[in-house]
Amino acid sequence: MSTPPSDIDQLRARAFxxxxxxxxxxxxxxxYVLYAAGQLNFTWERFVVGIDRGxxxxxxxxxxxxxxxxxxxxxxxxxxxxxxIASAIGILLSLPIGLLAARNLMPSAVTVPARAVxxxxxxxxxxxxxxxxxxxxxxxxxxGICALIFASIGFxxxxxxxxxxxxxxxxxxxxxxxxxxxxxxxxMGVLPQVLSRFIGFATYQxxxxxxxxxxxxxxxxGGIGGTLFSAFRRFDYDFVCAILIAIIAMIMVGELIATxxxxxxx
Amino acid sequence: xxxxxxxxxxxxxIPPTAPIWRRFSPLQRMARFAVYLAVVMALVWSVRNVQIIxxxxxxxxxxxxxxxxxxxxxxxxxxxxxxxxxxIETLHIATLGTILSILMAVxxxxxxxxxxxxxxxxxxxxxxxxxxxxxxxxxxxALLFVAIFGxxxxxxxxxxxxxxxxxxxxxxxxxxxxANSGPIEALIAAGASWPAVLIKGYWPQVxxxxxxxxxxxxxxxxRESAVLGLVGAGGIGLVLDTAMNFxxxxxxxxxxxxxxxxxxxxxxxxTQIRKRLI
Amino acid sequence: MSVAEDHLARSASxxxxxxxxxxxxxxxxxxxxxxxxxxxxxxxxxxDFPARGVVAIIGPSGTGKSTLIRCINRLVEPTSGAxxxxxxxxxxxxxxxxxxxxxxxxxxFQEYNLVERLSVMExxxxxxxxxxxxxxxxxxxxxxxxxxxxxxxxxxxxLADFAVRRADALSGGQRQRVGIARAVMQxxxxxxxxxxxxxxDPRTSVEIMELMRDMAAERDIPVIINIHDVALAxxxxxxxxxxxxxxxVYDGAPEGLxxxxxxxxxxxxxxxxxxx
Numbered sequence: 090m091s092t093p094p095s096d097i098d099q100l101r102a103r104a105f106x107x108x109x110x111x112x113x114x115x116x117x118x119x120x121y122v123l124y125a126a127g128q129l130n131f132t133w134e135r136f137v138v139g140i141d142r143g144x145x146x147x148x149x150x151x152x153x154x155x156x157x158x159x160x161x162x163x164x165x166x167x168x169x170x171x172x173x174i175a176s177a178i179g180i181l182l183s184l185p186i187g188l189l190a191a192r193n194l195m196p197s198a199v200t201v202p203a204r205a206v207x208x209x210x211x212x213x214x215x216x217x218x219x220x221x222x223x224x225x226x227x228x229x230x231x232x233g234i235c236a237l238i239f240a241s242i243g244f245x246x247x248x249x250x251x252x253x254x255x256x257x258x259x260x261x262x263x264x265x266x267x268x269x270x271x272x273x274x275x276x277m278g279v280l281p282q283v284l285s286r287f288i289g290f291a292t293y294q295x296x297x298x299x300x301x302x303x304x305x306x307x308x309x310x311g312g313i314g315g316t317l318f319s320a321f322r323r324f325d326y327d328f329v330c331a332i333l334i335a336i337i338a339m340i341m342v343g344e345l346i347a348t349x350x351x352x353x354x355x
Numbered sequence: 356x357x358x359x360x361x362x363x364x365x366x367x368x369i370p371p372t373a374p375i376w377r378r379f380s381p382l383q384r385m386a387r388f389a390v391y392l393a394v395v396m397a398l399v400w401s402v403r404n405v406q407i408i409x410x411x412x413x414x415x416x417x418x419x420x421x422x423x424x425x426x427x428x429x430x431x432x433x434x435x436x437x438x439x440x441x442x443i444e445t446l447h448i449a450t451l452g453t454i455l456s457i458l459m460a461v462x463x464x465x466x467x468x469x470x471x472x473x474x475x476x477x478x479x480x481x482x483x484x485x486x487x488x489x490x491x492x493x494x495x496x497a498l499l500f501v502a503i504f505g506x507x508x509x510x511x512x513x514x515x516x517x518x519x520x521x522x523x524x525x526x527x528x529x530x531x532x533x534a535n536s537g538p539i540e541a542l543i544a545a546g547a548s549w550p551a552v553l554i555k556g557y558w559p560q561v562x563x564x565x566x567x568x569x570x571x572x573x574x575x576x577x578r579e580s581a582v583l584g585l586v587g588a589g590g591i592g593l594v595l596d597t598a599m600n601f602x603x604x605x606x607x608x609x610x611x612x613x614x615x616x617x618x619x620x621x622x623x624x625x626t627q628i629r630k631r632l633i
Numbered sequence: 634m635s636v637a638e639d640h641l642a643r644s645a646s647x648x649x650x651x652x653x654x655x656x657x658x659x660x661x662x663x664x665x666x667x668x669x670x671x672x673x674x675x676x677x678x679x680x681d682f683p684a685r686g687v688v689a690i691i692g693p694s695g696t697g698k699s700t701l702i703r704c705i706n707r708l709v710e711p712t713s714g715a716x717x718x719x720x721x722x723x724x725x726x727x728x729x730x731x732x733x734x735x736x737x738x739x740x741x742f743q744e745y746n747l748v749e750r751l752s753v754m755e756x757x758x759x760x761x762x763x764x765x766x767x768x769x770x771x772x773x774x775x776x777x778x779x780x781x782x783x784x785x786x787x788x789x790x791x792l793a794d795f796a797v798r799r800a801d802a803l804s805g806g807q808r809q810r811v812g813i814a815r816a817v818m819q820x821x822x823x824x825x826x827x828x829x830x831x832x833x834d835p836r837t838s839v840e841i842m843e844l845m846r847d848m849a850a851e852r853d854i855p856v857i858i859n860i861h862d863v864a865l866a867x868x869x870x871x872x873x874x875x876x877x878x879x880x881x882v883y884d885g886a887p888e889g890l891x892x893x894x895x896x897x898x899x900x901x902x903x904x905x906x907x908x909x
Binding site (some may be wrong): 443491535537538540542543545546547548550551552554555556559560562 | 706708729732733734736737738739740742744745746748749750753755758760761762763764767770771782812815816819866
């Protein structure tokens with residue numbers, strides 16, 4: 090070709106200027122991954138041994154054992170109760186907390202503590218909250234319910250506050266101009282604007298609480314999780330499999346209901 | 356009420372069959388009413404049947420207050436000796452688990468995308484994998500992998516990875532399905548092979564969504580990996596569990612503070628990176 | 634290498650192929666397409682396209698122009714019939730051989746169809762995707778001559794300073810210039826254009842048509858253009874094919890296209906609007 094080599098290098102550099110910063114970031118990232126994998130003591134050998142054990146493990150899970158179905162149903166029902174009660178209380182509590190955290194309606198003296206509560210509730214995984222409640226108020230579904238109430242506040246109140254912050258203030262002003270009290274303004278001017286979205290958050294949270302209510306039992310918070318954990322401890326893997334199938338089935342049914350609810354309230 | 360103010364002529368102009376405006380159709384109203392009823396009934400059933408010892412309930416706030424008094428002041432000296440290492444391990448688990456999940460979720464997500472794989476059966480099969488991954492909680496995945504790989508961070512990392520496949524894969528396949536088909540058509544017309552179309556046609560289009568999904572999931576995984584230790588899958592949960600079993604409440608407080616700090620930090624990091632990327 | 638040399642070299646290398654095709658670069662034989670059974674959008678189309686010149690396909694929207702042009706490079710799968718490019722029936726090809734045939738047919742789109750988040754340079758090099766190995770594509774190590782040609786073409790379309798700009802930073806007219814250059818990058822033996830000016834204002838439309846005609850003439854590439862604008866078709870085409878209801882109703886020189894033909898193509902009511 091007629092283009093001399095030095096020119097082509099110039100053109101190439103013009104076309105694809107090497108991004109040294111990007112390359113440095115990628116290199117750093119690759120080094121980190123290798124370092125972290127080393128720190129966690131990942132070795133191929135462990136992996137291979139594990140795969141081998143996994144095969145026998147899977148073999149022992151099948152066929153699932155449904156003989157103790159009464160235990161299974163009991164656990165599932167308790168999980169369901171935990172989820173329903175926690176959702177009801179959690180969503181009710183989220184209303185005032187979300188309102189207090191809305192920066193367009195409240196002074197910062199109120200929003201800052203309300204936001205701190207929300208941040209706290211959001212930062213901890215429900216299981217960690219559950220274990221603290223178990224230690225404080227003892228084993229049983231009460232601890233699970235308290236934990237999931239806390240988790241619900243973190244999610245629903247946050248989204249509720251954000252929804253209120255996005256509303257149109259014109260309607261609020263109009264109602265305030267009629268001389269309505271603060272509660273009047275909230276009920277007539279704010280709630281109608283955010284209610285439909287609030288129902289969306291609530292069904293989402295119900296779904297999420299249902300998932301977590303099957304887990305809080307692992308740390309003693311009641312529900313099917315306890316049954317699952319003890320089955321694991323006793324190496325009762327065929328029963329473990331049955332419990333997992335039951336949990337997944339319940340969660341899927343829950344998801345279907347939540348989707349249907351959202352459609353009904355569109 | 357408003358009709359009282361209408362004059363006779365005005366009323367005359369309203370056709371007799373004018374529909375009465377209602378917010379919802381009768382069927383919708385029935386459905387809503389049924390839902391309200393069902394919610395109330397479910398709640399009543401739950402409250403009446405749940406096994407709560409009343410004494411526990413009335414005493415709960417005292418017990419909580421008592422626990423928090425015992426936690427104060429946090430044993431900060433415990434942080435450098437034990438908590439710090441476990442916290443870093445937790446971050447490693449979250450990051451490596453996220454990377455591993457992306458490696459597995461991208462092919463499955465592509466299989467689930469109808470514009471990439473035009474076979475309904477394959478799409479549905481991939482979606483089934485994604486749903487299965489999401490339906491099993493990270494703690495259960497951890498229990499499974501502890502049974503397979505033995506206790507430790509390896510089980511935790513793989514648990515996080517398997518748990519995240521569903522989330523990452525679903526959002527990724529949705530992003531791919533939303534990609535504009537025009538440029539894809541142009542590359543096919545230029546005779547590009549299938550992988551070349553993926554690299555030059557789809558990847559530039561889904562890249563922003565991809566990074567956003569990865570960051571979002573990493574943020575969630577930082578939270579999730581803090582619990583894995585409770586079932587022996589490594590990370591800070593293990594330290595928390597030990598401190599609780601020995602009733603060392605001031606140490607528990609330190610661990611909780613550390614988790615809180617790292618979760619907030621992760622959120623800040625994610626927001627910063629996202630701002631720069633997008 | 635200058636444009637003229639390029640043109641000479643390539644037309645020399647292509648001579649045997651032309652001979653085999655008997656002067657026609659592309660022949661359609663009884664091409665039929667039905668998206669739904671029994672409702673053909675294209676009815677038994679048979680056309681021959683010579684190895685040079687611009688052919689405009691005109692007709693109202695929904696008459697199958699777009700389907701016809703997409704059947705040629707099989708972006709749309711024809712129901713029956715043959716598409717002969719240099720003697721090979723494209724409808725029989727699969728996999729790598731189909732891709733090899735497609736890269737010989739450049740295509741310009743109505744909505745430009747650039748990869749918006751890639752640079753102009755990378756968009757041009759997308760025209761080489763049918764030739765370059767996957768590894769080179771992945772690492773962006775395109776061959777020297779491709780990069781040199783891409784810069785030449787950028788110069789030619791007047792966007793030399795835009796090489797590293799992202800495609801979504803360009804205006805519609807600029808994007809279509811890049812679209813044409815990308816098609817030419819393929820070193821095609823045929824250029825297809827599907828309503829290339831429909832998204833552009835009248836003045837830019839003329840500029841784009843001029844650019845396409847001139848670039849094709851410089852490289853001796855025949856062009857087939859779908860266009861609903863009769864005035865543009867008359868001005869730029871050496872031959873006009875009028876389509877209506879999935880069939881060809883006029884095929885001949887622009888000068889021969891009279892009001893009766895237009896009425897037949899576009900229907901009576903719209904005639905007044907179409908004839909200036």
